[in-house]
Amino acid sequence: MLSRVNVSGVAVFVLGLALWEVLVRTGLLTFTYLPAPTEVAVGLAEVVENGELPSALAHTVTAALAGWALAGLAGVAAGSLLGLVRRVWMYSMASLEALRALPIVAFVPVAVLLFGFSVQTEIIVAFYAALWPILLNTIAGMRTKDRLIETGRVLRLSRAAVLWKIRLPAATANIVVGLRLGLSTSLVLTLVAEMVGNPAGLGFLLVSKGQALQPGHMFAGVVVIGVTGIVLNAIVLGLARLVFRGQLTSAGEV
């Protein structure tokens, strides 16, 4: 286990923090509201203790995960349909290309207008953000090698069995990539929705702490957001490896 820890990488990170601390303390770096790492740590302790951070974190993660999970169901189902049925693909290709080219953030004010300052807005934005990578990667994954499909025919598998036993497992590695990309974009867009829309969660915490001139608390929020992204990604990857070990190993993903 110890051999897997990148010691030099960690050392550089710690040195960076130390340098930041020194620069702020010595006054070499003069921003009015730039806290030293130790002040950020103190701020973190304060917002954890008064309960602001845990409730904001819970709110944001719940909204992001809810949108992401819905996008997972819808994206894999729609992606399978689009990848497998040529006619569906032909009819929807133009609309998909047009929507895909639209930057997702542009959708946030629209969602706020349509759904109000609510947690539904956050979930819908997270859903929309995660839908694209999941959908597109599922479509790509459904382009199974012809020989595998022929193998299914030779062994006289039913159409359902070819889908379930050959096409979906062959697409698993792609789908997992889509799910991971979707998770990080849904977290980002949930935060944006909280900053400009629903006044709740970590996104609103950042904005309100900035306006209240509490940089220690604000930076603590930034750190927590970063760690949340890493942890969520690790959980999804770990679960995927547990459930789809064979498929991911064969795709060289593990």
Add this chain to the structure above:
Amino acid sequence: MISCRDLSVTLPAASGPVHILADVHLDVGEGEFVSVLGASGSGKTTLLRVLGGLQPATAGSVSCDGTPIDGPANGVVTVFQDYANSLLPWRSVRRNVALGIEQQLGKPERDARVDEALDMVGLLERADDYPAQLSGGMQQRVQIARALAMRPRVLLMDEPFGALDAMTKATLQDQLQGVHAATGATIVFVTHDIEEAVYLSDRVVVLSGRPANVGLTLDVALPRPRNQVSTKEDQEYLHLRHKVYEALGHDVGEQAHA
């Protein structure tokens, strides 16, 4: 058992329709081992795909036991040359072999059949490995075992040993002889290797011409079981091999002049 009458196949290509096979007559009897030989691009694989129900005939008829073939027929299993693309890389050897029978059979019988098939190709001890952990020859044996687990009456093999080295090839040829003797399955074996065709077959069929037709049919009356050393020193073997080379060489010569 298998019968082709006036079989023609025309495939679309970028430069227009290409006539691959024309008026092919071929009969394969029950339990017979027939090799189909031909130069590269001569239509061997197309013929096999038609027999396997993977490619429809443009004209003529193809039937198995009197039933017209219009899709992969029951009891007729194709083994492809590219084993790497034909195995499911996320399934263990055992589950790959079970793929064709797991829906129809209960677990005990399925396991028994998988074991039997793996035993026939000598891979029983690798049952829990994944394809990527096996050599090319072993992967091809897994594909053959998967076909055998179906208990096929007809095995259609498309250059199954074409991508393997000479030593592995010889071993698998002898294993296939054993499978043929043990199961009594009818085997149609496509190859471009003349020695292999003569060594394994009851009958060698050479495809020639463009579009291709059956050019030469040669009965191979060598005694079984055959042996890589003694059979290949047999006068009759050498004579048959000579005749096939002649048939193919003549064909190649003509093309070179044209």
